[in-house]
Amino acid sequence: MTVTKMMTPVRCTEIDVNGHVNNAKYLEYYEWGREDWYEKHNLPYEVLREAGVVTVVARAEVDYRAAAKQNDELTITTWLSEVGRKSFRMKQQITGANGRLVSEAVFVIVTTDPETGNPVFVPETISKHLQ
Numbered sequence: 001m002t003v004t005k006m007m008t009p010v011r012c013t014e015i016d017v018n019g020h021v022n023n024a025k026y027l028e029y030y031e032w033g034r035e036d037w038y039e040k041h042n043l044p045y046e047v048l049r050e051a052g053v054v055t056v057v058a059r060a061e062v063d064y065r066a067a068a069k070q071n072d073e074l075t076i077t078t079w080l081s082e083v084g085r086k087s088f089r090m091k092q093q094i095t096g097a098n099g100r101l102v103s104e105a106v107f108v109i110v111t112t113d114p115e116t117g118n119p120v121f122v123p124e125t126i127s128k129h130l131q
Contacts, residue, residue: 002130003079004033004077006032006033008032010071020069026094030076030105030107033092034107043126053114054111055111056110057108058108061107062105063104064102068094082130091105
């Protein structure tokens with residue numbers, strides 16, 4: 001399994017004065033989606049750390065396509081799209097009812113040594129999930 005999907009409702013605390021989801025909340029939704037991807041691929045934080053690596057977001061590129069409102073049910077889809085030597089890219093989408101595209105994003109994630117913070121090679125335990 002390389003693509004994961006998780007669902008979350010839009011809560012009242014995620015709405016801004018304009019009546020839709022605040023743009024900053026999307027980064028949180030995407031983080032939940034990536035954590036779900038790691039968990040479903042048996043790569044929780046502890047497993048990666050024991051393998052001598054932690055992941056750090058180095059770049060986030062987010063496009064907002066449609067507004068999401070309170071009580072909307074959102075689906076966060078996550079997949080590994082590219083693997084380099086010391087970083088990889090994850091693509092993500094958030095869709096609403098009837099598959100309506102709400103947002104899409106690309107994250108560049110660097111693998112680092114948990115002790116030094118220096119970049120290290122992407123382990124095969126991650127790269128094998130490239131779609």
